[in-house]
Amino acid sequence: xxxxxxxTLVELMIVLTVVSILVSIAVPMYQKSIVRAKESVLRNNxxxxxxxxxxxxxxxxxxPQSLQDLVxxxxxxxxxxxxxxxxxxxxxxxxxxxxxSVNQTEPGIFDVRSGSDKRSLEGTQYSEW
Numbered sequence: 001x002x003x004x005x006x007x008t009l010v011e012l013m014i015v016l017t018v019v020s021i022l023v024s025i026a027v028p029m030y031q032k033s034i035v036r037a038k039e040s041v042l043r044n045n046x047x048x049x050x051x052x053x054x055x056x057x058x059x060x061x062x063x064p065q066s067l068q069d070l071v072x073x074x075x076x077x078x079x080x081x082x083x084x085x086x087x088x089x090x091x092x093x094x095x096x097x098x099x100x101s102v103n104q105t106e107p108g109i110f111d112v113r114s115g116s117d118k119r120s121l122e123g124t125q126y127s128e129w
Contacts, residue, residue, distance in 0.1 A: 093109045
């Protein structure tokens, strides 16, 4: 009599259960690591943009009127992409007060923030960073 070789249904069910438990643990950790990477890129882009806005203001004695002015003047190759929205046109620019500006006739960009309405892993909105 020949004996049939293979896996029983119970063995297959146990393996599938273990695999599904491992996947249910790994997927949220993977998604969280993607969000952390995007947050890191956002922090880096904001720091760079703010630094270049300050350098442009000191060099030209007036603040830039748009982020595209930084590109035109050679401070940036291109406007960076907002990692939370995936576009370079969604940055929220904050204009300076005319009385506090370097050139009071042309107030320009004072600060820049993300255009996303989502919340970070810390609980703060990206648009407040």
